[in-house]
Amino acid sequence: MDLPRPELFDFFGVSMTHYFTDNWDNVQNFKARPDDIVIATYPKAGTTWVSYILDLLYFRQLLPERETTVPIYERVPFLEMFIPSYPSGTEAADTLSTSPRFIKTHLPVQLIPKSFWEQNCKIVYCARNAKDNAVSYFHFDRMENVQPEPGDWGSFLQRFKEGKMVFGSWFDHVCGWWEKKQTYSNIHYMFFEDLVEDTAREINRLCSFLGLSTSEEESKKIREDVQFDVMKANPMTNHSGDSTLDFSISQFLRKGKVGDWKNHFTVAQNEEFDEYYKQKMKNTTLQFRTLL
Ligand code: A3P
Numbered sequence: 001m002d003l004p005r006p007e008l009f010d011f012f013g014v015s016m017t018h019y020f021t022d023n024w025d026n027v028q029n030f031k032a033r034p035d036d037i038v039i040a041t042y043p044k045a046g047t048t049w050v051s052y053i054l055d056l057l058y059f060r061q062l063l064p065e066r067e068t069t070v071p072i073y074e075r076v077p078f079l080e081m082f083i084p085s086y087p088s089g090t091e092a093a094d095t096l097s098t099s100p101r102f103i104k105t106h107l108p109v110q111l112i113p114k115s116f117w118e119q120n121c122k123i124v125y126c127a128r129n130a131k132d133n134a135v136s137y138f139h140f141d142r143m144e145n146v147q148p149e150p151g152d153w154g155s156f157l158q159r160f161k162e163g164k165m166v167f168g169s170w171f172d173h174v175c176g177w178w179e180k181k182q183t184y185s186n187i188h189y190m191f192f193e194d195l196v197e198d199t200a201r202e203i204n205r206l207c208s209f210l211g212l213s214t215s216e217e218e219s220k221k222i223r224e225d226v227q228f229d230v231m232k233a234n235p236m237t238n239h240s241g242d243s244t245l246d247f248s249i250s251q252f253l254r255k256g257k258v259g260d261w262k263n264h265f266t267v268a269q270n271e272e273f274d275e276y277y278k279q280k281m282k283n284t285t286l287q288f289r290t291l292l
Helices: 024-028 047-059 089-094 114-118 130-143 153-162 170-183 192-197 199-210 216-225 228-233 267-280
Strands: 009-011 014-016 037-041 102-105 122-127 187-191
Touching: 024 089, 037 047, 047 102, 047 122, 047 192, 047 199, 047 216, 047 228, 089 102, 122 170, 122 192, 122 199, 130 153, 130 170, 130 267, 153 267, 170 187, 187 192, 187 199, 192 199, 199 216, 216 228
Parallel strands: 037 102, 037 122, 122 187
Antiparallel strands: 009 014
């Protein structure tokens, strides 16, 4: 699809592109249902992985045909997305026939439509360490034609630090949601690194949060289905049907690792990043692992 790469602009203090703000009235006035489950992330923190786990937990047995016919991005609408030739995220969510609805968002916590809070919806927030998140975002922006031009790695990393990314600053995003969790009990805050380390444990934690009782056998099947290589080979989860992506440049499921940043950061970039990180994160209790 031939859409122009957009420019960033300031939107209520957050860097955004028009593809995520053009439908703002409908986003802000979105009517949540009490059983909606929101999957919130900074881009490239494991959204698709968590989405697929949730979808399998609720629907693998109930709607088996869904697993081979409906791509994950249709099962889980992207609330603020508004890209020509695609249904808007709000429309797609409004026309979902399944319940509960899963709704994906990359919005920072302060921009979430108020209806989700009023309805006390469950929210799963998945965070990923800044270094791997930046690397993944860089490769994604190379292949995703509706994202701004990434430039070279050095300039991308600089912009990442400054928060000049679509959906703003990684630091503000992960810390903002972490703070919210202290007062809003229906947030399950999870980490990409934990999912890589022990997927079974994280699925169990998700089940406890969601009040699901899943048999060991079922849980094992889900674990197999959500392995990186299995999801990468599955056309329903590898985004191969997404026409805005250029798979000759990179892959949507690219490496799925903790620590790939080591292959990208120079020693100097790493030292500078660590220094900057310390300053930005000095007032939070939030901790990340950059290696396992
Ligand atoms: P990499 O680019 O580091 O490979 P999102 O879904 O938020 O866009 O995140 C995409 C990132 O999650 C990509 O990271 C992708 O490979 C990774 N990912 C998706 N499914 C995964 C899985 N089953 N196991 C490990 N990583 C996964």
